Amino acid sequence: MANLRAAVSRLRRELAAHPAEFPDRGIAEDELAALCAMALGGEPEIRRLRRSLLLVAGAIGSVSALAPSLAQVRIAVELFGERPRTEGP
Template sequence: MLRSLGQRPLAGSGEDPRVAGLRAAVSRLRRELAAHPAEFPDRGIAEDELAALAAMATHGIPETPRLRRSLLLIAGSIGSVSALAGGLSEVRAAVELFGESPRD
């Protein structure tokens, strides 16, 4: 699914394919998280940050540092739930397409 992210947007759509890929990856992980039956302590954090990523993906090109912060919070909160590893990897790959964050 993410292989197509490097392609140019469809003629006339004007949408950045990175944003479309991020939106799709976040949507998938949100669905997987909602369907996951187990409760875990930081589930609310993951849900909140996925909602924040979804909102960022609807308002143009998101800021890379903010994307990375959300990714870290999501990974920290659901990283040990192996059933969500595929969706989390997809979100991580989508965030990485926005480039490196500046180093101090």
């Protein structure tokens, strides 16, 4: 949990300090707030963590200055369990 809290906090600070406005910034801010709440609230729901991560990545993925912090959030989320397997043919 500490890794997730630290990574989300860092990305939130960097996003707040980033001067450029982009269309999905609000989505990223909302989902980072949700990730922060999950990190503070105890054992989070893994599917919800992954959904929030995907939304954040989609919203800020093209902002290269935020890529290292986004990668740290991804790593922290992945510590909560393996990626769900999909059944193939």
